[in-house]
Amino acid sequence: MEFESIKDLRETAENEKLTIAELTLREQAAQIECTEEEVYREMLQRLHVMQDAIRSGQVEGSRSISGITGGDGIRMSQYAGTEGLMGHFFNHALSNAISVAEYNATMGKIVASPTAGSCGILPGTVIAMMEEKKLPEEAAVMGLFTAGAIGLVIAKNASLAGAEGGCQAECGSAAAMAAAALVEMAGGSPRMAANACAMAIKNQLGLVCDPVAGLVEVPCVKRNAGGVAIAFTAAEMALAGIESVIPVDEVIDAMQQVGDSLPCALRETGQGGLAATPTGVQIRKDVFGESQKGTE
Template sequence: MEFDSIQQLLTMAEKEKLTISELTLQTQAQQCECSEEEIYDQMAENLHVMLEAIKNGSVKDIKSTSGLTGGDGWRMSQYAKKKGILGEFFNRSITYAIAVSEYNAAMGKIVASPTAGSCGILPGTIISMMEERKLPEKSAVMALFTAGAFGMVIAKNASLAGAEGGCQAECGSASAMGAAALVEMAGGTPEMSANACAIALKNQLGLVCDPVAGLVEVPCIKRNAAGVSIAFTAAEMALAGIKSVIPADEVIEAMRQIGETMPCALRETGQGGLAVSATGIRLKKEIFGD
């Protein structure tokens, strides 16, 4: 199964008179020679793992294996109840992103979407949207297909690996996938989804992968939260009819080029950026003793 470009995705969806999620579900079923029900059920299972991860990651006493992180999901959930500045919905979205990311760092069971380092962003966007709008579970399951279709194009034409493309490839991609999915959940067109994808990605181009002590914790967990807010911002703009001046496919190409020219120290080696800040170095020593 391959979608070569976002443009191809839009053309196919238009030709078949399908949403991107329907097109993706259908194409996947054809490819693996199984029924659409089987594929749907497998994706529903992924959604259930995400829901479980939100629950398990929101508890007060969660700690990562290193002891570096944990408890911020719970902290955020308490704050969200008080509505904060932007209201309960927005703060709950951030809560979910942090909770799932913290659970991942604690060697919990999560769905890599597209990667483990960025696993909080789709739960933070799609699940909070489903709850807020009281949408049926099916809407969230289908949104995962939409997100997956956009992720596939990024994987094919750029990269989803921090070691290859920096954090733009992980949290950037997840945020772009989430933005495109939110648009479909809100009733927007495939073209609006493409614009949301482009806008979200553009705002994270060049983002480096500089994990402290090489762990998927600092700054990854908080970048998941920020990825969620960028996804919502991009989706809102696209739904308002705002277009990305640079088309999504060209943004993805730019992302590939940036990733290729990014120095090795900023691509998940733990040798640059925040990883070599004074605190980053001290924490590494404290955790590993060398």
């Protein structure tokens, strides 16, 4: 796809009376010279990988290779059965997200959506939305097309990499993609989807990337859960008719500027933030040994 901005994407969809998902599917098929059915089937396969990752992430006794993470997806799933504070729907989504992120830490097969470090947010929201609202599988697949279009524009104008822009570029972008997908799955307009994208990113501006021991586990797994919460919050506000005062493309530009301003220690190097706390340093020593560079 060659859209230069979310505004361009939104206005094209509006002018042609299409959803962002429908426009994306059409444009992707034309670009790679395939039928829309073929492109749809490819995305359907990705949805199935996401579903498999959720199930695999909830296998009793499963732990990451480092041993740092594992089992929280199961705990969250069990807790969801009690309704909790926010109800089953929300906790179901959290369980999905945590399970996928934990499965990634076991070197399981996931969909990097848009990155491995943020891989739980999109399946966490889209699959919970499909299952809780009893939507057809097609709705989830089309939601992924919506998310993909948003992610492509963010990648073009900012960054999706924690090493370049901090976790705002990973979990922030994933939450924006998920928020837009939720809006369209709920019947919202392209304008609402764009506003949801803006509000999701705004709520994660400046989020640093500080993986403990340099691994995509702590705090990454729980940040995936946080990204789910922000995606739902942004989608709900957009569906209520609330709009971002700062246009979405300017928000994306701001994310890039903030990312450029972050010191190296807060961009996936494991040298700052939570990675530099006494516990974070000790975990690195426990995993890699006392002599590991950067632990002294």
